[in-house]
Amino acid sequence: MHPPREHRILVSTSTPMSATAPPVLSLNAVSKDFHARGYGRHGGDVLRAIDGVSLELRDSQTLGVVGESGSGKSTLAKLLVRLERPTSGEVSFMKNSIASFDAPGLKMFRRHVQMVFQDPYSSLPSRMSIRQILTEPLIIHQIGDQASRLERVRELVDQVGLRSSDLKRYPHEFSGGQRQRIAIARALMIDPRVVICDEPVSALDVSIRAQILKLLHDLQADRALGYLVISHDLRVVRYLCEDVAVMYLGRIVEQGRTAGVLERPAHPYTRALVGSVLDPEMATVAKTRRLSVLSGQIPSPLDRPQGCHFHPRCPLRSKLAEADQARCVTERPGLRALPDGRHAACHYAEKVLEHDRPHAPTDVVAGAG
Numbered sequence: 001m002h003p004p005r006e007h008r009i010l011v012s013t014s015t016p017m018s019a020t021a022p023p024v025l026s027l028n029a030v031s032k033d034f035h036a037r038g039y040g041r042h043g044g045d046v047l048r049a050i051d052g053v054s055l056e057l058r059d060s061q062t063l064g065v066v067g068e069s070g071s072g073k074s075t076l077a078k079l080l081v082r083l084e085r086p087t088s089g090e091v092s093f094m095k096n097s098i099a100s101f102d103a104p105g106l107k108m109f110r111r112h113v114q115m116v117f118q119d120p121y122s123s124l125p126s127r128m129s130i131r132q133i134l135t136e137p138l139i140i141h142q143i144g145d146q147a148s149r150l151e152r153v154r155e156l157v158d159q160v161g162l163r164s165s166d167l168k169r170y171p172h173e174f175s176g177g178q179r180q181r182i183a184i185a186r187a188l189m190i191d192p193r194v195v196i197c198d199e200p201v202s203a204l205d206v207s208i209r210a211q212i213l214k215l216l217h218d219l220q221a222d223r224a225l226g227y228l229v230i231s232h233d234l235r236v237v238r239y240l241c242e243d244v245a246v247m248y249l250g251r252i253v254e255q256g257r258t259a260g261v262l263e264r265p266a267h268p269y270t271r272a273l274v275g276s277v278l279d280p281e282m283a284t285v286a287k288t289r290r291l292s293v294l295s296g297q298i299p300s301p302l303d304r305p306q307g308c309h310f311h312p313r314c315p316l317r318s319k320l321a322e323a324d325q326a327r328c329v330t331e332r333p334g335l336r337a338l339p340d341g342r343h344a345a346c347h348y349a350e351k352v353l354e355h356d357r358p359h360a361p362t363d364v365v366a367g368a369g
């Protein structure tokens with residue numbers, strides 16, 4: 001007996017975006033602690049990688065998550081696909097807690113939420129041919145028969161820019177960029193609603209990053225996929241995502257439309273991130289806005305500063321009156337809505353925006369690191 005044939009995967013589906021539809025994926029006040037065993041004087045301490053994050057991803061939405069290395073981005077991705085469990089808070093798929101899913105529920109969830117990892121060298125099974133790698137998801141989810149599966153495999157191989165003759169080859173025969181194309185095809189085989197991409201081009205040669213980004217962009221546009229794109233590189237998120245969340249030490253510090261947030265950041269951390277990009281177009285933004293570059297290291301999540309986590313590195317703080325500066329040290333700013341609809345977690349976000357006016361004093365510009 002043939003498994004039930006699924007038609008959905010054979011036609012490109014596009015779900016109309018609706019603000020009233022429930023989010024496909026959501027995090028509600030999620031925190032994640034790790035035990036930092038054997039970390040020097042901190043051995044046995046608890047490391048909070050994610051700290052009370054709430055986030056929603058809707059159908060067709062392209063949401064980027066940016067922040068320096070160590071800010072908790074990969075942990076966030078793992079929580080979203082249940083590779084990690086939250087210490088507190090809830091991750092939901094279509095309003096259902098993913099922690100409660102039984103085996104069939106989890107299978108359905110995995111069908112709709114796929115992931116593309118950073119490293120295409122370790123993420124593909126070495127002993128399987130490309131054809132086997134791409135057919136496997138269809139078999140697991142009992143989609144189609146042999147002929148329609150092969151048809152689907154050929155279709156995807158073509159869409160990601162590989163050739164049918166590549167199907168009999170093995171991952172080690174391909175370059176990093178081609179492997180990432182295979183990983184992307186595999187993620188799309190079962191027509192998911194959401195693809196989570198964790199640093200999708202960071203492990204690739206600089207020369208081929210643009211091609212893979214274009215591929216990701218075109219695939220999203222064609223099928224109205226939801227994307228959650230994680231990157232330490234603002235340019236990746238600017239290219240792929242309409243919305244952005246900026247993370248610092250496990251918290252979201254700014255969130256809104258990518259264009260608005262990057263063009264005129266409301267959080268000093270976002271300003272500094274934008275100021276640190278060495279891309280000509282963004283450098284122009286940085287110059288006209290007189291942004292400082294980011295100085296110093298991100299603190300260890302084991303030694304998180306009091307009050308605003310960013311205050312020891314904050315270029316704005318020294319420009320505030322002393323009484324105002326004290327607040328940054330004592331009071332943790334929550335994420336709050338600003339008049340343009342974005343959210344920022346800075347007591348002085350309005351001042352940051354005002355700072356961007358042409359007569360504002362020039363920031364100290366340290367060497368880009």
Ligand SMILES: Nc1ncnc2c1ncn2[C@@H]1O[C@H](COP(=O)(O)OP(=O)(O)O)[C@@H](O)[C@H]1O
Pocket residue numbers: 034035036047048049067068069070071072073074075076301
């Ligand atoms: N399994 C783990 N055990 C202990 N600490 C971890 C583990 N995974 C991540 N961390 C720590 O959590 C913090 C966030 O890491 P990660 O989510 O990988 O950040 P990012 O992807 O933004 O670089 C880091 O300090 C990292 O060392």
Ligand SMILES: [Mg+2]
Pocket residue numbers: 073074075199
């Ligand atoms: Mg990471």
